[in-house]
Amino acid sequence: MTDEDPTGPEASAGETTRDGPVNGNEADGGTTDGEAPDGGTVTGEEIPVEGAVSDALTASTHPARSTVRHWLTTTNHKDVGILYIVTSLFFLLLGGVLAWLMRIQLWEPRAVGEGILGAMAYNQAVSAHGLVMVFWFLSPFAFGFANYVVPLQMGADDLAFPRLNALSFWLYLSSGLLFVASFFQGGTFAGGWTMYAPLNLPTFTPDVGANTAILALVLFVVSVTVSSVNFLTTMHRMRAEGLTLRRLPIFSWSILLTVWMMLFAFAALLAALLILSSDRILGTAYFVQETAGGTLLWTHLFWFFGHPEVYIVFFPALGIMAEVFQTFTGRRIVGRKWFIAAMVLVALQSFVVWMHHMFLTGINLEIKTLFMVTTIGISLPFDLMVFALIYTLVKGRVRFTTPFLFAFGGLVLFILGGITGVFLGAIVLDYEFRGTYWVVAHFHYVMVGGVTALVGGLYYWFPKITGRMYDEFLGKVHFAVYFVGFNLLYFPMFVAWETPRRVFQYDAWMAPWHKLATVGAFILGLSFVIMFYNLTKSAFDGERVGNTPWEFSRTAEWAVPSPPPTGNFPGVPSYSDGHLSFRSREATDGGTSAESRSTQADGGVAVDAYTDEHDHAEHGSVWPLAVSVGAFLLFLGLSGIREGSLVEGLAGAFYLSAAVVGGLLVLGSLVSWAIEPFDAPEGGFGEAWPFDGVENGKVGMWIFLASDVVLFGGFIGAYVFTRVAAGWVGWQPVPEDPVPGLVNTYLLLASSFTVVLALVAAQKEHRGGVVASLTATIVLGIGFLGNKAQEWQHLFHTGVEPTATIQTSTFFLTTGLHAAHVIAGLIGALYLLGRSLGGAYLTDHRPVEYFGLYWHFVDIVWLFLFPLFYIL
Amino acid sequence: MTHTKLYTAIFAVLFVSATLQVLVEFAGLAYWTAFGIIVALSAFKAVLVAAYFQHLRFEPRSLTYVVFIGLAAALALTLAASYSIL
Numbered sequence: 001m002t003d004e005d006p007t008g009p010e011a012s013a014g015e016t017t018r019d020g021p022v023n024g025n026e027a028d029g030g031t032t033d034g035e036a037p038d039g040g041t042v043t044g045e046e047i048p049v050e051g052a053v054s055d056a057l058t059a060s061t062h063p064a065r066s067t068v069r070h071w072l073t074t075t076n077h078k079d080v081g082i083l084y085i086v087t088s089l090f091f092l093l094l095g096g097v098l099a100w101l102m103r104i105q106l107w108e109p110r111a112v113g114e115g116i117l118g119a120m121a122y123n124q125a126v127s128a129h130g131l132v133m134v135f136w137f138l139s140p141f142a143f144g145f146a147n148y149v150v151p152l153q154m155g156a157d158d159l160a161f162p163r164l165n166a167l168s169f170w171l172y173l174s175s176g177l178l179f180v181a182s183f184f185q186g187g188t189f190a191g192g193w194t195m196y197a198p199l200n201l202p203t204f205t206p207d208v209g210a211n212t213a214i215l216a217l218v219l220f221v222v223s224v225t226v227s228s229v230n231f232l233t234t235m236h237r238m239r240a241e242g243l244t245l246r247r248l249p250i251f252s253w254s255i256l257l258t259v260w261m262m263l264f265a266f267a268a269l270l271a272a273l274l275i276l277s278s279d280r281i282l283g284t285a286y287f288v289q290e291t292a293g294g295t296l297l298w299t300h301l302f303w304f305f306g307h308p309e310v311y312i313v314f315f316p317a318l319g320i321m322a323e324v325f326q327t328f329t330g331r332r333i334v335g336r337k338w339f340i341a342a343m344v345l346v347a348l349q350s351f352v353v354w355m356h357h358m359f360l361t362g363i364n365l366e367i368k369t370l371f372m373v374t375t376i377g378i379s380l381p382f383d384l385m386v387f388a389l390i391y392t393l394v395k396g397r398v399r400f401t402t403p404f405l406f407a408f409g410g411l412v413l414f415i416l417g418g419i420t421g422v423f424l425g426a427i428v429l430d431y432e433f434r435g436t437y438w439v440v441a442h443f444h445y446v447m448v449g450g451v452t453a454l455v456g457g458l459y460y461w462f463p464k465i466t467g468r469m470y471d472e473f474l475g476k477v478h479f480a481v482y483f484v485g486f487n488l489l490y491f492p493m494f495v496a497w498e499t500p501r502r503v504f505q506y507d508a509w510m511a512p513w514h515k516l517a518t519v520g521a522f523i524l525g526l527s528f529v530i531m532f533y534n535l536t537k538s539a540f541d542g543e544r545v546g547n548t549p550w551e552f553s554r555t556a557e558w559a560v561p562s563p564p565p566t567g568n569f570p571g572v573p574s575y576s577d578g579h580l581s582f583r584s585r586e587a588t589d590g591g592t593s594a595e596s597r598s599t600q601a602d603g604g605v606a607v608d609a610y611t612d613e614h615d616h617a618e619h620g621s622v623w624p625l626a627v628s629v630g631a632f633l634l635f636l637g638l639s640g641i642r643e644g645s646l647v648e649g650l651a652g653a654f655y656l657s658a659a660v661v662g663g664l665l666v667l668g669s670l671v672s673w674a675i676e677p678f679d680a681p682e683g684g685f686g687e688a689w690p691f692d693g694v695e696n697g698k699v700g701m702w703i704f705l706a707s708d709v710v711l712f713g714g715f716i717g718a719y720v721f722t723r724v725a726a727g728w729v730g731w732q733p734v735p736e737d738p739v740p741g742l743v744n745t746y747l748l749l750a751s752s753f754t755v756v757l758a759l760v761a762a763q764k765e766h767r768g769g770v771v772a773s774l775t776a777t778i779v780l781g782i783g784f785l786g787n788k789a790q791e792w793q794h795l796f797h798t799g800v801e802p803t804a805t806i807q808t809s810t811f812f813l814t815t816g817l818h819a820a821h822v823i824a825g826l827i828g829a830l831y832l833l834g835r836s837l838g839g840a841y842l843t844d845h846r847p848v849e850y851f852g853l854y855w856h857f858v859d860i861v862w863l864f865l866f867p868l869f870y871i872l
Numbered sequence: 873m874t875h876t877k878l879y880t881a882i883f884a885v886l887f888v889s890a891t892l893q894v895l896v897e898f899a900g901l902a903y904w905t906a907f908g909i910i911v912a913l914s915a916f917k918a919v920l921v922a923a924y925f926q927h928l929r930f931e932p933r934s935l936t937y938v939v940f941i942g943l944a945a946a947l948a949l950t951l952a953a954s955y956s957i958l
Binding site: 268351352367693698702712716738742746750753755756852860864 | 875876879880883886887890891893894897903907910911913914917918921922925926931932934935937938939941942943945946947948949950952953954955956957958
């Protein structure tokens with residue numbers, strides 16, 4: 001085997017991907033000089049699959065994909081991946097135009113009222129640019145690739161919960177459109193992307209659009225949480241046989257760690273955003289506090305999310321760099337094991353560095369010093385990764401293709417961005433640099449450096465996704481223009497670092513540098529015209545590619561046709577002999593799960609998706625879309641409420657009806673979703689560490705609950721923090737009488753017990769027992785809510801309102817969040833009861849079990865809320 | 873049937889310790905002593921519910937660890953943030 005295997009695309013059509021090892025495709029990127037991967041042509045007919053599978057492989061995708069209906073109802077991970085990529089590029093354009101507006105305004109130092117943007121318009125542009133780019137472009141762009149590539153790399157037919165995956169996308173789109181709508185509601189949020197208190201309150205950002213922007217973020221976080229649960233379940237439970245985590249391709253590794261960080265970090269953001277929404281919509285008093293409990297509380301909650309977020313957006317780029325470097329140097333990444341260990345270390349450390357964003361606040365010096373140490377410490381694993389990447393280039397033989405150039409460019413830019421960040425991690429230097437363009441330049445070198453690698457990823461996987469090759473010359477031109485534009489835009493910001501951030505006034509001597517930056521902004525932005533032209537044109541008449549156009553690609557996505565058929569693989573992928581091979585489906589998983597046909601709210605349990613494709617012409621569902629449309633309306637409606645009262649006049653009526661219609665649509669769609677028969681792929685067919693023997697649904701539920709722990713943790717943390725700020729012991733519980741709380745503890749404990757009895761009855765196939773126990777649960781749950789309503793009523797009558805003080809705000813909001821969980825649980829219990837009347841759950845009691853896990857968790861939360869808010 | 877008995881016994885223990893928690897409050901102990909006992913009782917009940925009602929005791933330990941990671945994150949946030957303003 002030599003590097004000079006002449007086998008190029010198309011050269012070996014018709015003799016590849018037999019049911020045996022696919023040449024060169026080792027689990028993790030294999031050996032340095034593995035054989036050239038095969039070519040093969042794009043038409044699926046030569047895939048030698050046995051029996052029933054071949055029809056599904058060849059016929060299923062293409063006819064339907066041209067219809068709008070297909071794209072609205074698809075649940076296939078590859079379709080969802082494409083939807084993510086296309087949508088995120090739209091938000092890149094939106095964020096880019098906002099950036100252009102800013103750069104035009106910054107052409108020269110201006111007084112208020114000069115230039116194309118007014119003062120508030122500029123604030124909106126700055127805030128919206130940051131929010132759109134960070135939330136609606138960067139991560140979703142990366143998750144387009146994750147959706148498309150990760151299941152292929154790990155040998156899964158699809159994600160564990162395909163309908164939840166579609167839901168993630170549609171919620172993402174809904175949230176993005178909601179954000180766009182906020183511009184037309186008097187103006188969007190104008191308080192900066194960090195949304196610092198108290199600027200985030202209606203006193204300072206009074207527009208309805210500001211509410212909408214924050215609610216849009218809430219919806220976005222919901223989408224991210226759904227996606228995290230789905231990816232984690234999939235990646236831990238559905239890897240091909242022999243594909244242990246040690247052998248997992250490096251891009252998949254980067255996504256796995258990204259998703260773990262997402263699960264916990266975004267839960268903290270959700271807590272922050274829900275408290276903020278409550279302050280704005282209900283009028284609670286968290287962030288108006290003038291003690292540390294106000295502004296500092298926000299910064300803690302926000303940056304506990306915000307710093308892991310930096311790595312959440314950067315890790316996929318890192319994974320692409322490593323993947324692309326391997327492919328275009330023909331060499332496995334140097335120190336692969338250490339590279340992965342370094343990523344794991346960063347993912348853990350990312351949760352203990354957040355206070356370096358708060359060096360100029362009133363937190364004490366001891367904690368600042370500690371966080372300086374952790375911050376400098378987190379640069380060490382990054383050093384290791386950077387050197388591993390560089391050494392891979394040294395050891396390999398580089399092929400300067402477009403994906404490589406972008407990945408390499410991304411690395412160079414990241415090095416500069418990373419080093420300038422270390423300056424900011426030092427407390428003393430941060431005193432000087434904070435709030436200047438040094439910060440702006442630094443994080444653009446990091447984040448847009450990441451984007452550079454992601455663009456490389458787009459070129460890299462474009463042939464896989466479209467089955468056609470892009471124009472290499474135009475790709476290189478794009479890189480050249482992009483790289484020049486990038487440095488022209490951001491490097492002058494280091495030079496003109498004394499420019500204050502977020503405003504358009506600066507010392508006149510820096511004007512030439514800002515002019516340069518503005519020119520760079522246009523060059524950078526326009527470079528994408530070349531890309532869009534190239535990719536659009538190539539998608540229709542580019543040269544066809546076979547399985548892979550790259551000589552040294554090794555990961556499994558390149559072992560299947562481009563684009564891959566709906567079911568991905570011609571057999572069950574296995575790495576048991578160290579190479580990728582496909583085993584016959586009938587022999588391995590036919591009929592193993594035939595009895596598990598019942599459906600459930602979380603995406604259903606499944607029989608084998610392949611064999612079923614013959615029964616179900618459509619493998620789609622309209623309900624994810626319907627839920628998202630409903631959520632859009634609901635949140636749009638909620639935006640019309642300010643501190644407890646609806647906006648006046650016709651607009652108020654509009655908002656109210658939107659909320660009602662949206663809420664009903666969400667509820668109805670969820671029920672229809674639960675009833676709809678749907679077959680999701682099952683896990684556990686290969687590697688499932690560390691969740692061997694636990695089915696997908698249960699793993700998903702536990703992962704979701706872990707994120708809910710952080711959500712409640714954020715709320716309880718906010719309470720503890722505020723109370724510490726107020727002096728702990730001087731703070732009296734809001735309800736003077738702990739007895740109603742104690743009664744509720746009894747009720748909830750009893751309802752947990754009845755859920756246990758329901759499960760026992762289901763296991764004994766005792767229908768009456770299931771019905772009776774569920775009924776008792778519902779009665780007890782309603783009793784809990786009724787008792788609480790009475791208690792609150794009493795408090796309101798004695799003048800204790802949620803808006804009165806911070807004490808009452810924390811009491812009502814935290815227990816209110818818990819009550820909302822109880823209500824959601826009751827809706828689930830009602831659904832289970834309805835189905836159990838018809839005799840459901842006797843053969844498959846898993847829905848009852850999963851509901852119980854949730855219900856007991858809500859019980860546990862109350863076990864802590866009760867003493868915290870009633871006794872202590 | 874033994875399972876049902878076990879669950880019933882646990883329910884009884886939970887019920888009693890919830891009552892105990894309120895009695896501690898009225899026992900006139902020093903604030904931080906009472907605080908310690910009350911929080912310990914909550915933790916005890918939570919562990920019982922998780923171990924038996926959510927049957928984590930009988931599942932692979934990895935599920936428990938996942939929840940502990942979330943708990944660790946929440947505690948890190950709460951404790952470090954509170955310490956930062958002391």
